[in-house]
Amino acid sequence: MADYPIELERTRTLFDGRQVHIRPVRATDAAMEQDFVRHLSPDSRYARFMATLKELPADKLKYLTDVDYEHHLALVATVEDKGQDIEVGSARYVLDPSGKSCEFAVTIDDAWQGTGVAGMLMFAIMDVARARGLESMEGLVLASNHKMLKFARQLGFTQERVPDDPGTMRVFRKL
Numbered sequence: 001m002a003d004y005p006i007e008l009e010r011t012r013t014l015f016d017g018r019q020v021h022i023r024p025v026r027a028t029d030a031a032m033e034q035d036f037v038r039h040l041s042p043d044s045r046y047a048r049f050m051a052t053l054k055e056l057p058a059d060k061l062k063y064l065t066d067v068d069y070e071h072h073l074a075l076v077a078t079v080e081d082k083g084q085d086i087e088v089g090s091a092r093y094v095l096d097p098s099g100k101s102c103e104f105a106v107t108i109d110d111a112w113q114g115t116g117v118a119g120m121l122m123f124a125i126m127d128v129a130r131a132r133g134l135e136s137m138e139g140l141v142l143a144s145n146h147k148m149l150k151f152a153r154q155l156g157f158t159q160e161r162v163p164d165d166p167g168t169m170r171v172f173r174k175l
Contacts, residue, residue, distance in 0.1 A: 036087040091121035138172035
């Protein structure tokens with residue numbers, strides 16, 4: 001496992017003036033990640049995990065927070081509330097076996113959608129992937145998730161139906 005990439009930490013200001021801290025996830029963020037997922041609406045949880053769940057099972061929680069920073073990188077967006085970091089979004093990528101491409105995922109707390117957090121996270125994760133020599137990025141999106149499909153188009157992702165699953169779209173772009 002690579003060392004924690006502190007150079008990826010940054011503070012950004014949203015359009016409305018609020019400050020968001022973007023940083024790599026840590027294994028010690030498990031409780032914060034679980035709270036984040038619990039706080040998502042049922043629709044947002046389903047759109048992200050393509051399954052109905054109220055909280056993350058222990059193995060999935062470990063997978064999402066105990067990353068190696070090389071093959072699996074996750075960035076979280078946090079805000080401070082009463083001296084505590086609260087997660088409002090996350091973006092991640094996982095390398096495919098070729099090491100030339102990666103699959104991404106992005107999730108934003110319902111109350112923070114439309115604030116610019118998703119764009120900040122996606123630009124940050126794409127910049128890291130590009131700097132690390134990756135050539136392309138792709139993701140799977142429910143065909144019914146019109147907001148995510150529109151967002152992906154705005155980021156320059158091309159879309160195609162998954163042949164054996166008409167309810168799922170594949171979005172992809174060169175880096």
